[in-house]
Amino acid sequence: MPTVSNLVLIDKLKDMIDACLSDYIRADEPVAILDFPDIRNCGDSAIWLGEIAYLKNRHGKEPAYVSRTHDFSPEELELVMPTGPIFIHGGGNFGDVWGVHQDFRERVLELFPHRQIIQFPQSIHYKSPQRMEESARRIGRHKNFVLLVRDEESRHFAQKHFDCEVRLCPDMAFAIGALQPAAPELPVLAMLRADLEQAVEFDRAAYPDLPIEDWITESARSVRISKALGAASALMTLKPAEMRLRKLDAAAHNRFRRGIRQISRGRAIVTDRLHVHICSLLLGRPHAVLDNSYGKLRRFMAAFSGGTELSYKAASLDDGIAWARAQTNQSNRDRHEALEV
CATH class of the missing domain: 3.40.50 (Rossmann fold)
Structure with missing residues (x-):
């Protein structure tokens, strides 16, 4: 089990997550989470479960609408929740290493220019200046995008290049809390x-x-x-x-x-x-x-x-x-x- 000091760290990071997110979640509005990670990487599932745990444990909510990149329906989202913030799954795919996810989030920004969109905490990395500039243009056209990032380098990068609100936030997997391990083998x-x-x-x-x-x-x-x-x-x-x-x-x-x-x-x-x-x-x-x-x-x-x-x-x-x-x-x-x- 985690040590006492480690439990203190976990609770501290959970409190920091809440401090970052509580401004965007209201009791009378539903929420959506897009870009569900239907992939084999267990880490992405840990992030997702932290996102769900935070909404449930802190706000008593479940997302009214969820989707993967390939089965996202703007019409269904509008029908299910015509108001409320749209969250995008967190992780380490903001940039051009994993282009499918970046293309998807920028598509969502263009489809919903008047809805608040919050990016759960991400790490940012671009190899191509041209691709970064394209992202900056699309973010700049959206006037209600909140970008949460998982490290200071990503925060400085986003504040320099993107015209949006940027906040430093721990990874959402910490919202799961301490776990009971099995005996080691x-x-x-x-x-x-x-x-x-x-x-x-x-x-x-x-x-x-x-x-x-x-x-x-x-x-x-x-x-x-x-x-x-x-x-x-x-x-x-x-x-x-x-x-x-x-x-x-x-x-x-x-x-x-x-x-x-x-x-x-x-x-x-x-x-x-x-x-x-x-x-x-x-x-x-x-x-x-x-x-x-x-x-x-x-x-x-x-x-x-x-x-x-x-x-x-x-x-x-x-x-x-x-x-x-x-x-x-x-x-x-x-x-x-x-x-x-």
Whole structure:
């Protein structure tokens, strides 16, 4: 379980989330969340569940309308909620690394020029100045866009280039709160990226005794079943919007449980995934942190989560593994001394 100091950090970040968002949520208005992450990455599901948990626990709300990028219907949104703020799912896809999501949010800005649109906390990264300028033009045409960001670099960038309200806010996954981990099965587990944001290159043969995994492998059948069961729970309402919410939320829970089970196996963890870092804090597991391709993890830790004894900023993969093994050895010594007493 998280230490006392870690629980204090989690509660502090939850309070900061509320301070950022409470201005935009009113008791008499519905809300929407767009760009549901129907993908295998468990971290995106953690963000989604934090968004839902915040609305439910702090405001007693569920979103009246949700959608993915490909099944979004402006007409249905207007029909279900003609007023109220439109939220866009948070994460690390603001920019041109993951273009589908940036194109989608800019389309939403153009479709609803008079509605308040709030971007849940994001990290910003552009490789192309031309693509950044295009985003700036589209944001500038919308006069009621609020951009929440997860690090100071993103805040400075947005304030310099975008004509909108910009606020610094922790990642929404912290709204889930502390988690109860399962008993560990492995001394050290490495959770390393294998996608466009990968920065750590390694030879698996160099670490024959170290499990090296990622959390983007899933059972498609299990997710399909969870969606079907989720949709079935709303059949009595006969409301398509509620059935979609139940279906997608069930898929997020399925993926999140898988990710938590996976990382709980390690007594100590080495990772370059932001949400393995965040979930390790929620679980109370020591972990060594490497960075992704554009500095997202170090930026986030500098803003919010770097002051805990559970996380270590590793200089290299070897350094991170050595630190994690030292934590495991210390934990073994502590348990041995406790048994002797």
